Amino acid sequence: MRWDRVLKLGDLSIVVKRGDLTKQKVDALCNPANSLMYMGGGVAGALKRAGGEEIEREALKHAPVPVGKAIATTTGKLQARWVVHAPTMECPAMPTTGEKVYLATKAALDCVEQACAESIVLPGMGTGVGGVPFEGAAKAMIKALKEFAPAAKSLKEIILCDLSGEMVDAWGRTLR
Numbered sequence: 180m181r182w183d184r185v186l187k188l189g190d191l192s193i194v195v196k197r198g199d200l201t202k203q204k205v206d207a208l209c210n211p212a213n214s215l216m217y218m219g220g221g222v223a224g225a226l227k228r229a230g231g232e233e234i235e236r237e238a239l240k241h242a243p244v245p246v247g248k249a250i251a252t253t254t255g256k257l258q259a260r261w262v263v264h265a266p267t268m269e270c271p272a273m274p275t276t277g278e279k280v281y282l283a284t285k286a287a288l289d290c291v292e293q294a295c296a297e298s299i300v301l302p303g304m305g306t307g308v309g310g311v312p313f314e315g316a317a318k319a320m321i322k323a324l325k326e327f328a329p330a331a332k333s334l335k336e337i338i339l340c341d342l343s344g345e346m347v348d349a350w351g352r353t354l355r
Contacts, residue, residue: 188328230255275309
């Protein structure tokens with residue numbers, strides 16, 4: 180399911196789709212990371228497998244990155260310009276909260292704006308090992324997007340993309 184331009188916030192377009200984050204052609208791909216920057220499972224593992232070990236090697240040089248901050252690294256073999264690592268949890272595979280998802284989403288958006296990116300793909304943040312329910316993650320992420328939109332300068336498109344149809348549906352319900 181895909182909703183193009185579901186929400187237009189000023190010059191910012193929000194697109195929701197089900198798909199593989201690693202296959203998207205955008206400026207930035209968001210990794211809902213851990214503060215230690217280890218890229219083991221979930222989205223992080225998928226990004227590392229598709230893009231290469233160099234993504235994790237570069238990210239580890241910045242560790243620890245606190246929740247509420249984000250860094251941009253190389254993308255290796257991926258088609259994007261940057262991987263934005265936005266921690267949703269302090270340590271790998273630990274439970275997280277909707278508030279941390281909100282902070283991570285804000286940090287990712289601020290990071291890509293500083294890099295002058297025009298587009299970013301965000302997956303369902305904190306919904307894997309973090310254990311945040313899809314509805315809770317969708318609400319936290321959309322809140323951050325709506326607060327960010329008036330300040331957006333370079334960023335023109337945010338693609339909310341996840342393999343889970345349940346996450347895609349949660350974004351759709353939250354945006355209605």
